[in-house]
Amino acid sequence: MTGAVTIIGGGLAGCEAAWQIAGRGVRVVLREMKPQRYSPAHHLSGLAELVCSNSLRGESLENAVGLLKEELRRAGSLIMAAADATRVPAGGALAVDRELFSSYVTERIEGHPLIELVREEVTELPAEGVLVIASGPLTSDALAERLKQITGDSLYFYDAIAPIVAADSLDSDKVFRASRYGKGDGDDYLNCPLSEEEYERFVDAVLAAEKVPARDFEKVVHFEGCMPVEEMAERGRETLRFGPLKPVGLTDPRTGREPHAVVQLRAENREGTLFNLVGFQTKLTWPEQRRVFRMIPGLESAEFVRLGSMHRNTFINAPTLLEPTFRLKGDPRTFFAGQITGVEGYVESAGSGFLAGINSARLVRGEDPAVPPPVTALGALVAHITTAPARHFQPMNVNYGLFPPLEGKVKKKDRRGRLAERALAELDHWLATV
Numbered sequence: 001m002t003g004a005v006t007i008i009g010g011g012l013a014g015c016e017a018a019w020q021i022a023g024r025g026v027r028v029v030l031r032e033m034k035p036q037r038y039s040p041a042h043h044l045s046g047l048a049e050l051v052c053s054n055s056l057r058g059e060s061l062e063n064a065v066g067l068l069k070e071e072l073r074r075a076g077s078l079i080m081a082a083a084d085a086t087r088v089p090a091g092g093a094l095a096v097d098r099e100l101f102s103s104y105v106t107e108r109i110e111g112h113p114l115i116e117l118v119r120e121e122v123t124e125l126p127a128e129g130v131l132v133i134a135s136g137p138l139t140s141d142a143l144a145e146r147l148k149q150i151t152g153d154s155l156y157f158y159d160a161i162a163p164i165v166a167a168d169s170l171d172s173d174k175v176f177r178a179s180r181y182g183k184g185d186g187d188d189y190l191n192c193p194l195s196e197e198e199y200e201r202f203v204d205a206v207l208a209a210e211k212v213p214a215r216d217f218e219k220v221v222h223f224e225g226c227m228p229v230e231e232m233a234e235r236g237r238e239t240l241r242f243g244p245l246k247p248v249g250l251t252d253p254r255t256g257r258e259p260h261a262v263v264q265l266r267a268e269n270r271e272g273t274l275f276n277l278v279g280f281q282t283k284l285t286w287p288e289q290r291r292v293f294r295m296i297p298g299l300e301s302a303e304f305v306r307l308g309s310m311h312r313n314t315f316i317n318a319p320t321l322l323e324p325t326f327r328l329k330g331d332p333r334t335f336f337a338g339q340i341t342g343v344e345g346y347v348e349s350a351g352s353g354f355l356a357g358i359n360s361a362r363l364v365r366g367e368d369p370a371v372p373p374p375v376t377a378l379g380a381l382v383a384h385i386t387t388a389p390a391r392h393f394q395p396m397n398v399n400y401g402l403f404p405p406l407e408g409k410v411k412k413k414d415r416r417g418r419l420a421e422r423a424l425a426e427l428d429h430w431l432a433t434v
């Protein structure tokens with residue numbers, strides 16, 4: 001196959017890249033190791049698997065991740081089309097049925113005449129042709145070794161995932177339906193209210209519970225956006241109440257009051273038979289998770305269909321290694337995309353896949369690489385991977401420099417709305433050129 005782009009990894013970034021490349025008339029070979037081999041966090045045989053929360057986070061155009069979604073929609077994103085087609089209720093957030101989401105993407109990729117999907121682990125980098133490396137934070141060991149040879153400084157740390165419970169095992173006398181401030185349909189979440197006494201007991205139990213020990217040779221650094229509950233509890237007794245257990249905007253119908261603390265559960269599937277504990281990534285041992293989380297009112301008899309766990313995370317030092325086009329400096333045929341570049345989050349990964357995808361296709365077609373305007377959320381993503389030294393230690397989805405060039409130049413009261421309007425206008429203009 002001549003003039004084709006090889007992509008390693010059929011996750012969020014790899015699938016978006018494949019879709020964009022093929023959409024520009026360039027052939028793609030997409031190499032995905034599942035189902036031959038699974039990372040510790042992947043379980044579905046399909047492509048674009050959401051490994052932790054099923055939420056793609058907020059939709060508001062007035063924050064970076066909401067604007068990025070709208071920009072990707074306008075750019076013809078496969079990931080956003082899949083999310084819109086498979087969404088489940090989640091207040092102001094965009095959450096999806098993860099199996100339907102993965103199936104949607106898999107069918108589109110398999111059905112595209114310019115995409116060849118090869119299901120096997122890549123252990124050697126191809127010697128020629130344009131390459132997009134999108135093997136994600138859980139890149140297989142053999143490939144990670146190869147990447148070290150070209151990047152020199154891959155890094156490792158842990159990430160943690162949240163448990164899922166069966167809806168029919170919850171105590172409906174204690175759990176109440178509502179979303180914060182009545183957003184969405186107003187009753188998208190199940191809420192477990194805790195009194196002050198119950199909260200204090202819970203914090204004590206979390207602090208005292210047995211954790212999976214970290215191995216000496218690996219650093220334990222967590223993304224702020226995916227911090228384990230026990231780590232938050234260690235920062236202070238009130239930290240959880242200002243984090244995942246915050247009660248604001250929620251009224252317990254039994255008391256007519258805001259509880260002292262609330263654990264929220266979000267639907268995992270359309271049928272509403274499975275719910276995840278929002279923000280409850282953890283590295284407590286499995287028996288301790290069952291014991292401690294069953295102390296939450298309403299979860300006393302909870303059946304855990306998945307327990308939380310921790311994983312190694314692999315990524316490169318993007319600010320020193322990549323150009324703004326997502327291309328490896330000094331190696332014109334190699335691009336990186338997705339969380340392996342240090343961007344964190346499903347939508348951010350898709351955004352970087354979009355950019356690496358259009359630029360690798362442009363390279364094959366003999367066109368110049370294209371970089372989005374800095375005022376857009378896609379542009380902010382580029383700035384994030386290229387300009388900040390040691391940025392790879394920080395959570396990229398929490399603050400990736402919202403529209404840096406315009407911040408402060410518009411009146412405060414309508415700053416965000418006007419910035420979003422301006423960003424979308426500039427993006428439309430740019431998209432017409434690529």
Ligand SMILES: Cc1cc2nc3c(=O)[nH]c(=O)nc-3n(C[C@H](O)[C@H](O)[C@H](O)COP(=O)(O)OP(=O)(O)OC[C@H]3O[C@@H](n4cnc5c(N)ncnc54)[C@H](O)[C@@H]3O)c2cc1C
Binds near residue numbers: 041
């Ligand atoms: C444990 C964990 C929890 C997370 N939770 C959240 C969350 O709640 N919300 C959020 O927004 N983001 C979350 N993230 C981040 C999010 O998962 C990633 O940003 C996103 O999935 C990354 O997309 P990606 O395409 O870069 O990688 P992935 O989606 O992981 O895709 C990489 C693909 O490459 C394949 N692969 C790996 N090695 C090889 C190889 N050698 N050969 C062939 N194929 C290979 C894998 O099987 C996988 O399918 C989490 C990440 C992790 C690790």
